[in-house]
Structures are given as C-alpha cells and as structure tokens.
Amino acid sequence: MKGNSSKYYTGIWYNKVSSNPPTIVWVANRETPISDRFRSELKIIDGNLVLLNESKFQIWSTNVSTTTTLKSVIAVILDDGNLVLRDSTSNSIEPFWQSFDHLTHTWLSGSKLGYDYRTKKSQIIRSWRSNEDPAVGLFSLEFYPPGNEYVIKWNGSQQYWRSGAWNGKIFDLIPEMRLDYIYNFSYHTNENESYFTYSVRNPSIMTRSIMDVSGQIQQLTWLEATKEWNLFWSQPRTQCESDFSGGCVRKTDLECGRIVEKPDFLMITVKKLPPHNSVAFGSAGECRTTCLNSCSCNAYSFVDNQCLVWDGDLLNLSEDNDNDSGKTIFVKVASKDLTHHKKSNWITMGAVVGLVGGVVSVLGVILVLIFRKKRISLSVGKTRMEGSLVSFVYKDLQIATKNFSDKLGGGGFGSVFKGVLRDSSIVAVKKLESISQGEKQFRSEVSTIGTTQHVNLVRFRGFCAQGNDKLLVYDYMANGSLDTHLFHGKQVLNWETRYQIALGTARGLVYLHEKCRDCIIHCDIKPENILLDAEFCPKIADFGLAKLVGRDFSRVLTSTRGTIGYLAPEWLSGVAITAKTDVYSYGMMLFELVYGKRNAEASEDSRSKYFPGLVANVLIEGGDVLSLLDTRLNREEACVEEVTKVCKVACWCIQDEEERRPAMSMVERILEGVLDVDMPPIPKICDYNC
Structure with missing residues (x-):
C-alpha cells in the first residue's frame, strides 16, 4: 500500500492485549483487501459467512455446503480464538466450519497442525508478506507425515529447516522442548489424520506462536507491565535481518549501457x-x-x-x-x-522456527481492520532506525542525559547515566570505555545484542557510534541494581522477592546459554549487573558486552574478565572458559541474596568471615538454615524449604570442577520445584576460608 491509501481486512485480534496496532491472530481476506469499509458487508448468506465489497461482490466466503437454513446459522468467536459456524437449532455444539481449520500465520492453543489423509493436504501456517501486509508471504510451516516432523519451506517448495522426528516427548532437533514447562504438547494419529496440538499449563499466560516474515516460528509472551510482546524463543536460531519478506532490491537501479548512476x-x-x-x-x-x-x-x-x-x-x-x-x-x-x-x-531471509504456541484469551470480535504501510523512520533529531534498534547521534544522547550529569552507576565497561528521550521515555545510557572496535565492527556487534530478547534481560534500545564515542541505550530500571538493596540500604527485600530474583536470573542465564543462536557467556554475573524493574523483576544487564569488548577486558584483572569474589577457578588457571563460569558466579551471588552482605564481609553478629563456608557447615551438620538469613529479615516470613534449596544450589554452583556444577537449566528446574536437589559436597574454597 502506498501513500495515504488504505486496505481493509476482516480478522480476529486479542481483546485484552492493549497493543497498538492490535495483535492479529487470523485474517479472512488476506489476499483480497477491500477499499471501502463503510459500504462493505460481512454477513451470512445461504449458510456461509461471506464478505462483500463496496460493489456487493463476494470477495471471501467460508465455502461450505450445508443443508442448514439461513436463519439457523450463527457465527461465534470462542474464547480460544476459534471462529465457528454452527446450527443454532441443533443440540450439537460441533461446528460445520471453523477458523482453526484455516489458520493464517498464527498457531493457537487447541488448534491442529497436521496432515489429512483423506484430502492429502497439510494444515499450513504461512507468514505475512510484510509486517504491514497480511497477504501470504514466502515462508510456511507444515507437517511432513513420512518423517513425522515439521518443515519450514521457502516459496512453497524449498525446504530449509526441519524439526526432526517426534520421539514421544520432543522433536529430535529441538532440544529446547526439554526445558519447556509452559505447554502440554501432544501427537495424535488415526486412519483419517495425523496432527499435533498443544495446551497451556497456566491459562493466565498470554502467549502466541507465529510464522514471522523473517522465516521464524516465534513464541511471544505478553508482558502486561511493559505493554509489549516479548520473544520467548524461536527456531532456527539464525535470525534474518531483512525488512520485508519479498527480498531486497537496489535503492537506485543500474541501467546497463547508460551512464545514469556510477x-x-x-x-x-x-x-x-x-x-x-x-x-x-x-x-x-x-x-x-x-x-x-x-x-x-x-x-x-x-x-x-x-x-x-x-x-x-x-x-x-x-x-x-x-x-x-x-x-x-x-x-x-x-x-x-x-x-x-x-x-x-x-541479506535474503534466513530460516528460523520454534514449535511452541500461544494461548488466546477473550479475543476481539470480527472487525474490518485498517493497515497503513509505514516506512521506517525516526523520532529524535538525526537519530535513525537500524532494523529494530535506534542509531542515536551523540548530541541527542548528550541532551537526553543533561550532558551526562545524572550518574546511575558504573563498572568495568564504563559509567551509566539516566536520560530522557524526546518521546519522554526514560533510558539508561552507558558510555563504554576502552572500546577499540571500528564503527563498522561495533555496529555489527551491537546488532547481535539487539536480537537477544528475554523477560529477564535488560531491553537494549539502541546505540551510538561516532568516532571514539561508543554508547549503549537500555530501558531504565526503576529499582536500580540488586547490590543497592543488599549492601547499600536502599530497600530491604523480603525473602519472597529474593527467591523470585534468584529464579528470574536463572531463567535469563538459561536463555543466554542455551536458547540464543550462539551460547553467550556473560562473564560477570554479580548483584551490580542484576537490575530490578518497577515490580522487582530481575533483568540481567551487560549480557552482550562479553562478546562486544572481548573476554580479556577487565579493570580488575589483566588476563581475565570479571570481578574478584565471583570468578571461577578456571579463570585464574588460564584454561578455556565455558558457560559454567557463569554458573559459579551465579552461585556466589545466591549466597549474598541469603546473607544480605558481601560473602567475605564480617557481620555484626560474629558470623564466619566467609559466608559460603558457614553455609556449607550448617548444611552438613543439619543446623538451622534460617540462622543464615540476612539479619534484617523477619525469619518467620521465610520458607525453610526455599532457603535450604537456595543454599544447596549455591554450594553445587561453586564446585571446583566445572563438570560437577549444574547447568543453569537444571538450576531453573530446581528453583521451580520440578527437580529435587541432593546434598552437595563441600567446595574446596569453603575449606580454605572457613
């Protein structure tokens, strides 16, 4: 669509999701838009739901043969997002037509995605042509019966990704499904059809699964606090970066034989x-x-x-x-x-898919929707959009931060300042120090960080790269960093909040270690890098800087990256590091969540100088674990089982041999109560410091 013209569609969207534009889950006339929404009609004719344009010409219909009379047919949108046609005079609630049999780009909970042996057709979900155009795009997901798996195709025929066969619990090539405790995924087969369907364990979770214009199946979860959809995970991991699914063309045509453009x-x-x-x-x-x-x-x-x-x-x-x-x-x-x-x-679109879906609760009614094609543009001065990120100019950030006067904190990578953009949104601006990359390499690096999204990671808004000035812009976190609450008296966090911080941080690390395109090792997990939003939801900060600045960067040590007190033994031995170094640092942080002080800080009640050693002794001797709690807490409000669990996990995380430390996915499941945790061996570091 060009200029000020408009195209209109009949569709279904979430009623209780306050997104703008509305979040669409189904479109009827995706290939035949109408131009006059006032003179067009959606009505039941001869037992079918029909869309008529302004000339009263039929441009879309449910196209079913039925003996039901006109007056007895009704159209209903169910709470699960299924639009059904049924006979109002019959005792049966079974529909004779339903939108779940005609999915567009969204796979909803309760709908089937499989193969019909009678018609020899697959149930397919197809991407939109672009983010503003719901017409059929280049990418599709369908069930492949011979392999008992799903495949993604480009242009209707070229297969570029497959899920692997279903083994009764997961698809072989989607190991992330082992970590999925949100959905019940099931496979059904009979002489007529084979299909998969899913349900959500917690109906209060609002989530959706779409075939994106990038070629990904994306699972997104609605965050009411921020009023936005958060990418939960996707497959395959390599995300394409094109703006439109129709491919890319030169900005200026080159005419052979004529000197039009050099x-x-x-x-x-x-x-x-x-x-x-x-x-x-x-x-x-x-x-x-x-x-x-x-x-x-x-x-x-x-x-x-x-x-x-x-x-x-x-x-x-x-x-x-x-x-x-x-x-x-x-x-x-x-x-x-x-x-x-x-x-x-x-870049021609790459391929990416993940096979989990979303639930639609109380969806909006059928309406004629308007889509206006928007070109990517900007908001702040000379600042411009680069993909999903904002490329700021230095002057704009200098104005937003009042010449970098309101300092929020600092660390090995640089100082952080509070800023207010022209759209009144509050941000945190980090001025990076000792960054040697050229502007081209820096832009390439930050584009990777920008595609990393999770509810427990600080949202990356944009960057500035002008000469030697390198800045990163993030969402502002109202409750600051965790260390200000634990060590500097900002606000005492109760035990329930501390436990949720431990769990949320674990989930963020699981995403970085196991669910990104490449494993991202944070290299500096500590309370200073755990930020808290207005609801005290933990957000890991600086999660992309290990890759951005290189792992030999440190203001504390010359050959390692990180902070003394949180460094795993392998850092100091000079061997290659793995994600287990983050596990070690996370364990050290857990001790401080319990203690309320630095691990090596002496306390007023004459506790052991080195807190992890005291924890190990109490666990081995079967002592009172509540005696380990921060003295500022009301011990009667703490859960003994949870305190014990956190202390055991912390001791497992700081084991000297990295192979004995649990993966963060296991830590997550333990804290969620899915797995039990055994008594850990006493780490050597506790023996040395007790």
Missing part, C-alpha cells in the same frame, strides 16, 4: 557464498574490474586466487556477525547509495 560495490561478510556462475583466475583488482564492466554481473568475490562472479539473483545470503570465519562478497550498487545503505537490506 556503480560501485557494497562489501558484505556472509557465512557461506551462494552458488556462482563462473570462475576466472587473476588478481583481485582484475576481478573487480571485470564485474564492474559487465552489465550482467551483480556481485563478485575473490577467494583463493579465484574470481567468482554472480550474474543472476543472490539468494540465501546469511550475514556473519562474528567476522571470524565468514566469506566476503561484493555486491554491485549505485555508488551514491553506499554511505546510506544498510547491510541488512541485502
């Missing part, structure tokens, strides 16, 4: 090169000149003294954000566009 080349680093048209030998300069002078050449690459040339379309390019093992390809564009061109506009 061509040049945009350099892109990709994970692997697509099939090329021809190979020649020579120098890199000769390769460039050959492509530049050829009307048909769209790109070239010089690899191992070979000149590779692409004369046709470039398909399935996947950018390599790590810049360590990628291949370089040079794409021909107009030279005038190079300074403004975004790399992501040249």
Whole structure:
C-alpha cells in the first residue's frame, strides 16, 4: 500500500492485549483487501459467512455446503480464538466450519497442525508478506507425515529447516522442548489424520506462536507491565535481518549501457557464498574490474586466487556477525547509495522456527481492520532506525542525559547515566570505555545484542557510534541494581522477592546459554549487573558486552574478565572458559541474596568471615538454615524449604570442577520445584576460608 491509501481486512485480534496496532491472530481476506469499509458487508448468506465489497461482490466466503437454513446459522468467536459456524437449532455444539481449520500465520492453543489423509493436504501456517501486509508471504510451516516432523519451506517448495522426528516427548532437533514447562504438547494419529496440538499449563499466560516474515516460528509472551510482546524463543536460531519478506532490491537501479548512476560495490561478510556462475583466475583488482564492466554481473568475490562472479539473483545470503570465519562478497550498487545503505537490506531471509504456541484469551470480535504501510523512520533529531534498534547521534544522547550529569552507576565497561528521550521515555545510557572496535565492527556487534530478547534481560534500545564515542541505550530500571538493596540500604527485600530474583536470573542465564543462536557467556554475573524493574523483576544487564569488548577486558584483572569474589577457578588457571563460569558466579551471588552482605564481609553478629563456608557447615551438620538469613529479615516470613534449596544450589554452583556444577537449566528446574536437589559436597574454597 502506498501513500495515504488504505486496505481493509476482516480478522480476529486479542481483546485484552492493549497493543497498538492490535495483535492479529487470523485474517479472512488476506489476499483480497477491500477499499471501502463503510459500504462493505460481512454477513451470512445461504449458510456461509461471506464478505462483500463496496460493489456487493463476494470477495471471501467460508465455502461450505450445508443443508442448514439461513436463519439457523450463527457465527461465534470462542474464547480460544476459534471462529465457528454452527446450527443454532441443533443440540450439537460441533461446528460445520471453523477458523482453526484455516489458520493464517498464527498457531493457537487447541488448534491442529497436521496432515489429512483423506484430502492429502497439510494444515499450513504461512507468514505475512510484510509486517504491514497480511497477504501470504514466502515462508510456511507444515507437517511432513513420512518423517513425522515439521518443515519450514521457502516459496512453497524449498525446504530449509526441519524439526526432526517426534520421539514421544520432543522433536529430535529441538532440544529446547526439554526445558519447556509452559505447554502440554501432544501427537495424535488415526486412519483419517495425523496432527499435533498443544495446551497451556497456566491459562493466565498470554502467549502466541507465529510464522514471522523473517522465516521464524516465534513464541511471544505478553508482558502486561511493559505493554509489549516479548520473544520467548524461536527456531532456527539464525535470525534474518531483512525488512520485508519479498527480498531486497537496489535503492537506485543500474541501467546497463547508460551512464545514469556510477556503480560501485557494497562489501558484505556472509557465512557461506551462494552458488556462482563462473570462475576466472587473476588478481583481485582484475576481478573487480571485470564485474564492474559487465552489465550482467551483480556481485563478485575473490577467494583463493579465484574470481567468482554472480550474474543472476543472490539468494540465501546469511550475514556473519562474528567476522571470524565468514566469506566476503561484493555486491554491485549505485555508488551514491553506499554511505546510506544498510547491510541488512541485502541479506535474503534466513530460516528460523520454534514449535511452541500461544494461548488466546477473550479475543476481539470480527472487525474490518485498517493497515497503513509505514516506512521506517525516526523520532529524535538525526537519530535513525537500524532494523529494530535506534542509531542515536551523540548530541541527542548528550541532551537526553543533561550532558551526562545524572550518574546511575558504573563498572568495568564504563559509567551509566539516566536520560530522557524526546518521546519522554526514560533510558539508561552507558558510555563504554576502552572500546577499540571500528564503527563498522561495533555496529555489527551491537546488532547481535539487539536480537537477544528475554523477560529477564535488560531491553537494549539502541546505540551510538561516532568516532571514539561508543554508547549503549537500555530501558531504565526503576529499582536500580540488586547490590543497592543488599549492601547499600536502599530497600530491604523480603525473602519472597529474593527467591523470585534468584529464579528470574536463572531463567535469563538459561536463555543466554542455551536458547540464543550462539551460547553467550556473560562473564560477570554479580548483584551490580542484576537490575530490578518497577515490580522487582530481575533483568540481567551487560549480557552482550562479553562478546562486544572481548573476554580479556577487565579493570580488575589483566588476563581475565570479571570481578574478584565471583570468578571461577578456571579463570585464574588460564584454561578455556565455558558457560559454567557463569554458573559459579551465579552461585556466589545466591549466597549474598541469603546473607544480605558481601560473602567475605564480617557481620555484626560474629558470623564466619566467609559466608559460603558457614553455609556449607550448617548444611552438613543439619543446623538451622534460617540462622543464615540476612539479619534484617523477619525469619518467620521465610520458607525453610526455599532457603535450604537456595543454599544447596549455591554450594553445587561453586564446585571446583566445572563438570560437577549444574547447568543453569537444571538450576531453573530446581528453583521451580520440578527437580529435587541432593546434598552437595563441600567446595574446596569453603575449606580454605572457613
């Protein structure tokens, strides 16, 4: 849709989700929009629900044959989001037509996604063409009966991802399902059909599963506190970065044989090169000149003294954000566009899928919806959008922070300041120190951080990269960092809040370690890096900086990254680190959640100087675990079972050998009450410090 014109659709959306625009779960006339919503009609004709345009021409219908009379047919939207047609005079509530049999881009709880042996057709969910256009896009998810698995296809035929076979509990190639305690997922088969369906264990959770325009199946959970959808997880992990599912084109056309626009080349680093048209030998300069002078050449690459040339379309390019093992390809564009061109506009969509869904509670009624095509634009001065992130200019952030005058805190990476943007939103701005990356590499790195989203991670809003000035912008957390409550007397947190902080932090680390495209090791888990929002929900901060600045960066130690008191033994031995280093730091933080002081800080009641050693002794001797609590807490309000559980988990987390430490997914399940925890061995560090 262009300009001020409008397209209208009949659809279903959440009634109790206050998102703008509304969150759509089903669209009837996705391929045939209407232009006049006032003269169009949605009505029941001859037992079918029919949409008529302004000329009273039928553009969509349920298309079912029924002997039911016109007056007895009713259309009803059920609380689970299913639109049904049924006979109001019959005692049976079974519908003769339902939208659950005609899913669009959303898979709802209770609906089937499978294969009908009678019609030899799969139930398919298909992406929108773009975020503003609900027409059928390029990506689809469907059940593949021979493999008893799901596949994602591009353009209706090209398969690029599969789930692996169903083994009775999970799909083989989706190990994340082992950690999923939100859904009941089940498989059913008979002579007529085979299908999967799911239900939500807790009906109060609002979540949805969509086939996104990027080629992902995404599970999103509604966060009422922030009034937004949070990406819970997705598969496959490599997320594409194109703006539209229709692919990418040059901003300025190149007309062969006419000097309209001088061509040049945009350099892109990709994970692997697509099939090329021809190979020649020579120098890199000769390769460039050959492509530049050829009307048909769209790109070239010089690899191992070979000149590779692409004369046709470039398909399935996947950018390599790590810049360590990628291949370089040079794409021909107009030279005038190079300074403004975004790399992501040249990346063909990658594939990504996760097979969990969402629940729709009390959905809105059928209405004619308006969609207005929006171009990506900005809000603040010269600041502009780069994908889902905002690329700020330094002056705008300088104004927002009142010349960086309201300091919230600081650490090894730099200082953090409070700021207010022009749209009145409050943010935290971190000025990074000792960052040596060039602007191009820095932008590539922060784009990776920007795709990492979880309810227990601080939301990354944008960045600034101007010369030596490197800044990151995050959501502002009203209750500050955890250390201010534990150690600096800001507000005493009760035991229930502390336990939820322990659980939420564990969930955030599970996401970083196991559910991102690449395992992200935080490298500096401590109370200062756990922020608390207005409801005291914990948010891990600085979760992308280990990758951004390199793991040899530290203001405390020269060869390691982190903070003394939270460092795992392997940091000091110089061996390669794993996610278990975060587990160790998390365990040290758990002790401080219980104690209310630094682990090595002497207390007024003459407790052991080193608190983890005291905890180990109390557990082994069967002492009073409530005696370990922060003296500021009312012990009668604390749960003995929970305090014991946290102390045991903490001791397991700080085991000297990393293989003896639990994975964060196991810690999460223990704190959730799904798994029991055994008595841990006494860590050597406790023996040394008792």
